Every structure is written in structure tokens, then in C-alpha cells.
Amino acid sequence: MRVSKRSIGAVVGWVRRQPPKVKAFLSVVSGMAALAFLRFVVHDHDSLFVAAEAVHAVGISVLIYKLTKEKTCAGLSLKSQELTALFLSVRLYCSFVMEYDIHTLLDSATLVTTLWVIYMIRFKLRSSYMEDKDNFAIYYVVVPCAVLALLIHPTTSHNFVNRIFWAFCAYLEAVSVLPQLRLMQNTKIVEPFTAHYVFALGIARFLSCAHWVLQVLDTHGRLLTALGHGLWPPMVLLSEIVQTFILADFCYYYVKSIFGGQLVLRLPAGVV
Template sequence: MRGSASRRPVYAVATWVKRQPPKVKAFLAVVSGMAALAFLRFIVHDHDNLFVAAEAVHAIGICVLIYKLTKERTCAGLSLKSQTLTAIFLAVRLYCSFVMEYDIHTLLDTATLMTTLWVMYTIHFQLKSSYMEDKDNFPLYYVIIPCAVLALVIHPSTSHHIFNRICWAFCVYLEAVSVLPQLRVMQNTKIVEPFTAHYVFALGVARFLSCAHWVLQVLDTRGRLLTALGYGLWPSMVLLSEIVQTFILADFCYYYMKSLFGGQLVLRLPSGVV
């Protein structure tokens, strides 16, 4: 009884938000994001920990994905194209790490890339019968070509070789939109089973924490961090890419939380979501 009672305010708020026009929803999303940033700034003293937290949440999402593939023996609802884009930007970022900075994140990216390649192999070869190829119909060139062109035009102004700087920009832009094919699959199916929903929600939380890390770092340094990244449009594009990653998944995360508080095991998405 207590559980159902505690859910009533959540449903009341969710119902009220659902009835609002798009502009009001967008305003509420921005206000909620700013409130969350203010809360994180207050409770997290070292904002570098937010980036570590983002990596940890992403790792949890990957563990959920591995469990789904190994225990459930199905890849239904998963996008092979999203995993392909993830592998591409991770491979490019690894190359940039080796030739430009090489730190602990290089090791983390290596582990993530290996896991992603294993997921791709499992979907394509071992569980191909359950792969929804007809639903995974987002053309990859829709994101790869624009990201490549944008990287040629707007990239870091550091002292590194021009090719490496373009690669760096490309992986930043591609990461921001790599989840789009996964969202297309969920949009086509309208019903998202639990483990896929958990995985995508973990991606959303990780993206928000990563975005919060960048925004709070910029605030803490009073904009000096953007100057350290170089001049021109590149610093702003880095920050914009982080924000885009967060808002791409914001709508899905809202319905995920609504479904979770409602006690529903299967997430049903209304038309127009994601």
C-alpha cells in the first residue's frame, strides 16, 4: 500500500507534464537540468569525479547488455548499427589517445572497445536469428558523413598534426549521435524490454554526468577551460556535443522513470518519442 501511495504523486506530476505543450516541456527540461547541475555542484566537491562516475555508469550499462546477451540469449531490441558507431568513435579516440595524451582513459576506452566488438560479434554471428534487422534501419552515412565534414571544418587548434586534430573532432561529434540508431529501433518497435531499457537509461545517465562534468568545470575555471581547448568554434562545439548527447536521451529517460515508478517491467513508448 505504501508503494502505491508513494507512486501517486509521481503519476500526478507525470500526467501534468504530459498535458503541457512542447515549449513548456522543453522549459521544464532545462529547469530540471539546471537544478540537477546545481545539486551536483553542491554535493560533489571534485568535479573530476563526475567523469569517473560517468565511466562507471557506462560500465554498468555494458554489464547489463552482456547479461542480456549471455543469459537471455537474445539481441532483440538492440541496434547493431549503434554498436558499430560506438566501435568507430572508440577506435578513433584510442588512436588519438595513443598519439596525443595516453592516460587512464586510454585503458578504459580499450576495455570498452573490446566489449563493444564482442557485442557486435555476438549479435551478428551467435544471435542473428533474434536480431531485428528490419527495425535497425537508420542509415549510418546520415551521421558519419556530417560528422566527418564538421570535423574537417571545426577541429582543435592545438600543436598536434592536423590529421590527429581532425580525428579528435570526428570522434567527439560521432559519440554525440552514436545512440541515434538505437533510438530508431525503439521508435520502430514502440515496446522496449527491460534489459535494453536499463542499458539505454544507463547511457543517458552517463551522458548527463559527463555533460555535468564539462559544464561545472567551465564554471569552476570561469571559462578558462574553454580557452585551454583552443580558439575559434572548437571549444564551444565540445560543450555543445556534450549537451546534445544528454538531450537526445532525455525524452527516453523521462518515460523510463515514469515506467519504473509505475511498476511496469516493459517500457511502452508513445508515438513521437525518441
């Protein structure tokens, strides 16, 4: 076990010493290798979506434990939770009027828990909320997402307004975690339960991205054409990829911290 930890530590140390361009290249290669592995190991790629939802549920469970047992919301971004509630609400509306399926039920459950988290932060645990650190201006993401949705949205036969809403929630989901990352950047120290929650988000979004990418490969691109034409299909895929890479840096330091035996995650300057 010690040899294994030393080997991992040596690899992590080597990666850390590399320039940013090399790190970016290694991240891309690692992502492609992981996708190739999943493609050959997981035969039913739809199960990746189920796995993503399961991991997300684990993350939410950790969050619920933190709020109910630890009685503190320190380290949690209220703004990220509000953005999550916003895109889930819009997506639920789209699901009801456009494509009612299992996603609707899953999103309903996630929205209920997210609203509960918001309630706990705003009212029950307000004294422990780091409002001064949670200083990301959410209009920096809401407004661009709305404008982008007006310009690039599905070209299906659905109602025009509904198509814009659909695009808006897809774009907003991709960047909804930014306030949480900003808060962690401001504090530089991330306590365990918050770190577990954000790491679970990272894994869930990677699995969701893998699901989309592998579905596109399996259908030889027909899935993208089924979504419409123009810029919308590649933008959907790009949104999934952006979600994954936004959290990639944090996940790297999380894994490094775990293997280093550190209970509290300390982020160096410039991370996230």
C-alpha cells in the same frame, strides 16, 4: 509508498499534458537544477567522470547479461554498436598519439566489450537481430560528422590529421545512439534489459556533460580556452549537451514506466 507513487504519478501526468515548449522549458530547468545540485554536493567534479564511466560499465554489464543469459539480441541496434566501436577506435588512436592517460585504458575496455557485442549480434545471435527495424542509415551521421570535423576542429599544436580525428570522434559520440533510438521508435516496445542499458547511457552522458560544464564554471572558462580558439571549444561543450538531450525523452518515459510498475517500456508515438 503508495502516496509517494500517487504524487509522482500526478506530477508525471501534469508534465505529460503540457505543450512541447513547456516540456522543453521544464527539461532545461530540471537540467540546470541538477547541475546546481551536483556543484554543491560533489566537491571533486572529476569524480563525476568516474561516476559516468561506472554507470556506463553497469549498462554494458546489463547488455552482456542479456546476450549471455537471455540468448537474444532483440531490441539492440547493431548500427549503434558499430558507431560506438568506430568513435572509440578513433578516440583510442587519438589518446595514444596525443594524450595517453586513464581515459585510454577505460576506452580500451569499452571498445573490447563493444566489439564482443557486435560479434554476438552478427554471428551468435543473428536470428534474433531485428534487422528490418534497425534501419537508420549510418551515413546520415558519419558523413556530417566528418564534414563538421574538417570545418571545426582543435587549434592545438597537434598534427592536423589527428586534430580532425579528435573532432570526428567527439561529434560521432554525440549522435551514436540515434540508430538505437530509431529501432526503439520502430518497435514501440522496449524490453527491460535494453531499456536499462539505454537508461544507463543517458545517466552516464548526463554525468559526463555535468563534468564538462562544472569544469568550465570552476575554471571561469579557462578550460575552453585551453582547448584552443575559434568554434571548437563551444562545439565540444555543445556535443556533450546534445548527447544528454538526445536521451532525455527516453529517460523520462523510462522513469515513468518504472514508477508505474511496468516491466516492459511502451513508447508513445513521436518519442525518440
